Amino acid sequence: MMIVPELWREAAKFPAPLAWSIIWLVLVFATHAAQALAIAWTLASVISGQTDEVWLALGMILGIAVLRLLLSLVQASSAARLGGLVRRRLREQAIPAALVAPRLHDTTARDGAIRASLGDGIDGTDAYVSKYIPATAQVVLACPLVVITVAILNPWAGVWVGLAVVLALTGPLLWKKVAARRGLNHWDSYEDLSADLLESLRGMATLRVLGAVPETRHRLHDRSEALRSATERVMRVSLAETGVTDFAIQAGVVAAGTTAALHATTGQPPALETYLVLLLASEAFRPIRDLSRHWHAGFMGLTAVPELIRLGAFNGSEEHARPETPIGSESPATARELRIQALTYRYPGTDLPVLEDITHTVSRGTLSAVVGTSGAGKSTLFDLLLGFLTPESGEILLDGQTLHSNDLAVVSQRPVLFTGTIRQNLTVTGARSDTELETACAASGILDEILSFSRGFDTEVTEAGLSLSGGQRQRLALARALLARRPVLLVDEPTSALDAVRAAEVIHTLHRVAADRIVLMISHRPESLLDVESVLHLDNDHVDRIVP
């Protein structure tokens, strides 16, 4: 019997479906025991020539079979419900935990690996939750009763069956450590393959241009081979466990049967008791056979549990699971000034701070910019403003209050659009009227193009916005940020994907937008900085700063 405490705790959070799937399973088992009794009665009646009783007993066997079919259907349905509820809860906990800001800077996390855990990993726990856990309860409740009944009928047969039950349940524990190690290795191999596959698909264009497709194919082949051999190693352990369990079951049945048969020849007990011992000795192992079957069916899924623990799928605390910025939350009002106060930040594991003692004020009414050489810390400053990083010291205040992530809208250098319509992408932070959409899109210089599409705002944007040009994505992202109605707008290289005319239009828009909100942009283009009065200069030494 293998206990995975995390999954037991999750199942216990749904006491009614858990209790019902156990109750129905025990009742199904009761029909097997009753059937054994009816068969023993039939055989005893045949031997003693009581034909009336034979027909009655046969009728009972038929009735029990029909009842078991019905009970099995009900049990399967309640077990599936339990499994579904636990999987839903695990996803509800794991997805927000995977979407927290620190993961953006977790250089060890790979998207493909996280996707594998949240998808196949969570689904893989279903067999354990919906089948193994009720089967464990069935073993605990049913096996002792059957062993005691056999012992009452024939004490020695009871002893053999009892010993064999203990051996069948504890024998597989000998392989527990090896199974855990190989299971971990199996899941790592699966994650590596998923992550490599996802990255290869995303980077297909680059790989083709670099002529690196054959190498990638080889790498994926190696990953696939590693997974196959990890799977085989896991299955070999499973085979060893099954061997011990099966040996114990067979030995127990044979020993009990032999004892009953010997007793019958020497002690002349009533025939019914002999048949009952023979049949019940076999029934005592039915729950263990179920347990073993479900263990092997669910083991591959269980290999994902350590990764799910790391991801936070079992952290039931609402604090952990809560997204930082509730979708649709509106910022309270416009703000007057954003104050960066003595801000210092150092990446974990590095000696020198990227930003040291930065003090700067960005005001509403006029466009502000951050400039600096590559690696000077501009993106790091934005990540601090967005709350993706926590400063080592210093603070960021909006009108004297701590800045929150829902005070900000952002347009990044490589904006992300989601699968759905243009309208859905624009209204991701809340519903907006067509007039509002048109105003924001006109301000971002994208309205004419949207209206030229046959379905206008209802045009489908394919995955990651790849059906749009880089410039269109950037202007759509700007419109989305304007529609978010946040008092602070951060814009990273707003003109990097635009021609000179479009770039000038967007900068003009930002100047206009800055009239009623705080706008801070990162820019490398000198022409974008014309007429920008407030500029924060960062450099690699972090000494040359102009504070207006």
Ligand SMILES: Nc1ncnc2c1ncn2[C@@H]1O[C@H](COP(=O)(O)OP(=O)(O)OP(=O)(O)O)[C@@H](O)[C@H]1O
């Ligand atoms: N996760 C990280 N761990 C350690 N160092 C990092 C990490 N991310 C960035 N850095 C380092 O911090 C410094 C600042 O990086 P940042 O991306 O903020 O620069 P930037 O001014 O935005 O550069 P660019 O203009 O090229 O985008 C760089 O030296 C970079 O190598």
